């Protein structure tokens with residue numbers, strides 16, 4: 001396991017966080033799952049297959065390894081980001097050739113009031129992580145702004161569409177001037193960890209790209225260990 005300095009205090013990368021063998025086992029689980037097999041001839045328009053809760057049916061060894069990995073990430077996040085966090089959800093995502101994700105943050109302030117009293121896990125994220133299960137494809141880089149959204153952005157959102165701040169925040173994302181970006185090249189067994197307020201995107205991939213993102217929040221009530 002080695003920590004890579006990205007040059008931004010909001011982004012950290014760890015190479016060789018999990019070994020190749022476990023990556024191959026996760027991939028094999030994905031490619032033999034009903035979700036994957038059912039999509040043959042029925043490809044989602046986005047070309048991205050999300051496994052949702054199916055990953056909680058991983059076999060015991062894989063699920064224990066992934067739990068241990070998430071505890072490890074929590075420790076690393078505490079050390080490098082000075083935040084106590086809990087994993088709020090984990091997904092496995094299968095990007096077929098030509099898939100991509102546009103610019104978006106995983107967290108912005110306008111969602112916060114929308115779902116009391118238990119926060120909606122999707123919008124109470126503090127730290128985002130993307131684990132690369134394979135790297136036998138081209139493209140698919142995770143591109144991350146090196147700083148989170150700013151007060152200027154918040155002001156602009158409020159001016160643009162005061163009636164639907166949530167939507168305005170997402171729509172404005174791609175218009176924001178991108179001063180500085182970190183480009184994370186997928187590497188099997190590596191993970192990119194970043195502040196959920198940073199806008200990010202995934203470049204188109206050639207070949208099948210498989211990732212295991214986990215989002216972390218600071219409220220223990222959203223911890224996925226208590227939900228699943």
Ligand SMILES: [Fe+2]
Nearest residue numbers: 104105106200
């Ligand atoms: Fe994201």
